[in-house]
Amino acid sequence: MGVEIERKFLVLNEDWKVLASPVHLRQGYLNSSPDRVVRVRIEGETANLTIKGRSQGIFRHEWEYPIPISDANDLLDTLCERPLIEKYRYRITINDLVWEVDEFLGENAGLVVAEVELENVDQAFVKPSWLGAEVSHEHRYANASLLKHPFSMW
Secondary structure: OOEEEEEEEEEOOOHHHHHOOEEEEEEEEEEEOOOEEEEEEEEOOEEEEEEEEOOEOOEEEEEEEEOOHHHHHHHHHHOOOOOOEEEEEEEEEEOOEEEEEEEEOHHHOOOEEEEEEOOOOOOOOOOOOOEEEEOOOOHHHOHHHHHHOOHHHO
């Protein structure tokens, strides 16, 4: 069984943009309930099916499997809930941790968040200067929540 321990923050400015190149992500949800999320994602030239359990703070169970891009496109185009989530992702390594900065598009344009996956819930880390408020415990910032309540509607 996989585990995801993730902290999420708002981004204050664009200082991070010089640190990495973007990759386009297109993702949709076969199920977006709080108890279980089943996501299809195309990221660049790869595709994955991801299953996540209910969040328990910054911890939750997660399983991820590669799938053919053609299958991912079919699922996104025919079965996934609407609207799809599209964004640019930047991966930035700082002090052996990989920060994923997501710049959302479409109905979520204007929202920029940074996430970092940790080894354990108590792991200490240095926050980059471009991070703002932590939103790890605010469900509205979860991608599956943005599907139903886009940032443009807040």
